[in-house]
Amino acid sequence: MITPEEQAQIIALVRRQVVPAVGCTEPICVALATARATETLGCLPARIEARLSANILKNAMGVGIPGTGMVGLPIAIALGAIAGRPAYGLEVIKDATPEDVERGRRYIDEGRIGISLDGETREKLYVDVTVTADDGHTARTVIAREHTHVALVEKDGTTLLSNPPASETEEQGATPLRLTLRKVYEFATTAPLADIEFINEARRLNEEAARRSLEGNYGHCLGKALSRPLGRGIMGDSIFSHILSSTSCACDARMAGAMIPVMSNSGSGNQGICATNPVVTFAEENHNTHEEMTRALMLSHLTAIYIKEHLGALSALCGCVVAATGSSCGITYLMGGRYEQATFAVKNMIANLTGMICDGAKPSCALKLTSGVSTAVLSAMLAMQGECVSPVEGIIDEDVDQSIRNLVSIGADAMNETDRRVLDIMTHKGRAAH
Numbered sequence: 001m002i003t004p005e006e007q008a009q010i011i012a013l014v015r016r017q018v019v020p021a022v023g024c025t026e027p028i029c030v031a032l033a034t035a036r037a038t039e040t041l042g043c044l045p046a047r048i049e050a051r052l053s054a055n056i057l058k059n060a061m062g063v064g065i066p067g068t069g070m071v072g073l074p075i076a077i078a079l080g081a082i083a084g085r086p087a088y089g090l091e092v093i094k095d096a097t098p099e100d101v102e103r104g105r106r107y108i109d110e111g112r113i114g115i116s117l118d119g120e121t122r123e124k125l126y127v128d129v130t131v132t133a134d135d136g137h138t139a140r141t142v143i144a145r146e147h148t149h150v151a152l153v154e155k156d157g158t159t160l161l162s163n164p165p166a167s168e169t170e171e172q173g174a175t176p177l178r179l180t181l182r183k184v185y186e187f188a189t190t191a192p193l194a195d196i197e198f199i200n201e202a203r204r205l206n207e208e209a210a211r212r213s214l215e216g217n218y219g220h221c222l223g224k225a226l227s228r229p230l231g232r233g234i235m236g237d238s239i240f241s242h243i244l245s246s247t248s249c250a251c252d253a254r255m256a257g258a259m260i261p262v263m264s265n266s267g268s269g270n271q272g273i274c275a276t277n278p279v280v281t282f283a284e285e286n287h288n289t290h291e292e293m294t295r296a297l298m299l300s301h302l303t304a305i306y307i308k309e310h311l312g313a314l315s316a317l318c319g320c321v322v323a324a325t326g327s328s329c330g331i332t333y334l335m336g337g338r339y340e341q342a343t344f345a346v347k348n349m350i351a352n353l354t355g356m357i358c359d360g361a362k363p364s365c366a367l368k369l370t371s372g373v374s375t376a377v378l379s380a381m382l383a384m385q386g387e388c389v390s391p392v393e394g395i396i397d398e399d400v401d402q403s404i405r406n407l408v409s410i411g412a413d414a415m416n417e418t419d420r421r422v423l424d425i426m427t428h429k430g431r432a433a434h
Contacts, residue, residue, distance in 0.1 A: 009177040021090035021264040023066040024361040026059035027076035029147040032092045033129040035084025041139035045131035051118040053126035055314035062362040064257020078104035124314040147267035188299035202263035206276040210246045213253035219363030223249025246277040251366040266308035274323035279330035300330030310408045316419035317411030318356040324372030325349040331380040343400040344383035351389035
């Protein structure tokens, strides 16, 4: 039974982890740190130095920056200094104008930005930005653990803010919130509807992102390909194909750098899309009620948050594995499933997708999201037929929460060498030919 204190903590947790974002959250996180440091400095810096963890670098190298037509960290950093608004959080550069972008190009060409790998930090999400004015004054901002968690602010070496990463419950001195899948399911399916209505903002934003994606040619146009006559001829004109199209459309636009906000989950817009669009599309076409859709959305997002709380914001494991597991639970609920069927869906997902690598944020992420959500639908279908990968198979345990811990152990620990090798490959491509 969920206590009133736990219910309040869960609502606060979801509100903190499900927030709007414009652009890929890793370069935007660096832009946010730059904007905060620039605000502290009080003028446009003459020089910006960004020291970043390997996972931040990996996810920021090949992704489009909204409204710029450019890819990667330099323009994100430049716009963070020129037009960034720290109060906007992960929408920090949403006010950037074409003139700001042109100023950013000149700023880059003048050699004012330095980017380096921080080899000392143990945090997978770590951004350390120092800005220097013409007169020698400096300001520094560190973001760590979470994409919007400002851990340190300094000016001229004097600490103005020191806020090491900690869980929200630790900060408040409350009893730590210990989620299980049963608690996630119970909260999503029994909490007063008025208390969880806010999750429908994810539906509004992410459906609109998918719709607007069809107005342009973004990324690899996977969403468009699925919705065109050839795609429908091959995949059919079904709930399943519509789920794939809606999800990949939103991802296409986001990864290509469209100035389109999406609702993120656990610091990732793609995870937010993956936890939202499959559930919404299924609910609308299956004629579920508004309440059923709302509860399914909450179940999807909170399941993803529960797993990511243990896995960490960034890892070697593609985030679609986690978010698609959430959407599989949501779809199972919309099919009429209850807690037991939700556990089946989770186990089926872990048995299938564990090990999918994250090789950075980029347009081809739409392919991975489509793989994830197609598996989500299949896992839900099997769950509703009482079919579940058994504990004698692979990494699946009889206990669903232990199965989740097995997934986390692989993604957060065992795949660390994979993570290093992926970054090495990404940063050395083409050199062997020369």
